[in-house]
Amino acid sequence: MSPPPGRPAGGAHRSRRDGGHALSGERTTSPLPPAGAAPLQSQETRGLLLGLVGVAIFALTLPMTRLAVGTPEAPLMSGLFIAMGRAAVAGLLSAALLAWQRAPLPARADWWPLALTAAGVVFGFPLLTSWAMRYVGAVHAAVIIGLLPLATAAAGALLHRQRPAGAFWACALLGSALVVAYALLRSGQEGLALHPADLLLMAAVVCAAGGYAWGGRLAQHMRADAVICWALVLSLPATLPLALWSWPRAALxxxxxxxxxxxxxxxxxxGFFAWYRGLALGGTVRVSQTQLAQPFLSMLFAVPLLGERLDAVSLGFGLAVLATVAIGRRLPVQKR
Structure with a gap:
């Protein structure tokens, strides 16, 4: 008996192989659209749109973390609880979703990339930003996190064996210098000294860039939602006990x-459902640049949520960092 139209023979195997190219409930006839349909342009456009959806969700992370962690004068949740608790909740939701979908286990070759993804986006970025957000405002942090698009593009280029032009790296260095200059200017200390929270935020950028790049690579052959779900489930033996151990004792x-x-x-x-799907469709180097909007959205959200002030200095540095990323995004990138 021949397979129904639009579904290839060996459906289960085909679904496993093409999982990174379809969301839940979608059917795919082939990973390559028919000739003459401008497939690359359509795929990149869809990837960019999904990337923007993920960025809009992520933009509220810093203001919401600030609400949860409090300030040095009025501390609320600990950074450890916020980081591990959010991962534990998401991990339990992921386990339930994977069980409901009867999702197959990842291939043996995918476990190590999943561990690297988890190291960046489940442990590194949440822990570092949660610790930092007690000591700096969301507007301040948004400028430093504004370096993430360029860092993600650089990580994606290295992981996917691409060779950006020398000017691309010049933009990366210029953007880094602007971020350090802003952190020094707003450190609140005498002399040229970085606040420890600024260093934590910069380290968080590195962690997130690596996690995004590895997750985007996995999403090219795994379902996008499965990438973050398996990374979270893999982390549960650590995140759940730590979340319970650091559970707040006082009323909040x-x-x-x-x-x-x-x-x-x-x-x-x-947010990762849309984000990793977008990276898989449009490419990590290109779609990472949708994060250009994230610092501005974080700053705007911080004003009504936290009562923070969006001053000209923060806005100016944010625009300057975004300009370096925008220039770097236009520079040629070649395969090695």
């Missing part, structure tokens, strides 16, 4: 729990 305001709920369900879980 509803706003703190609301911020925690957002970073657990949206920042740590649902």
């Amino acid at each position: 305001p509803a706003a703190a729990w609301g911020g925690f709920a957002y970073v657990a369900v949206f920042s740590m879980w649902l």
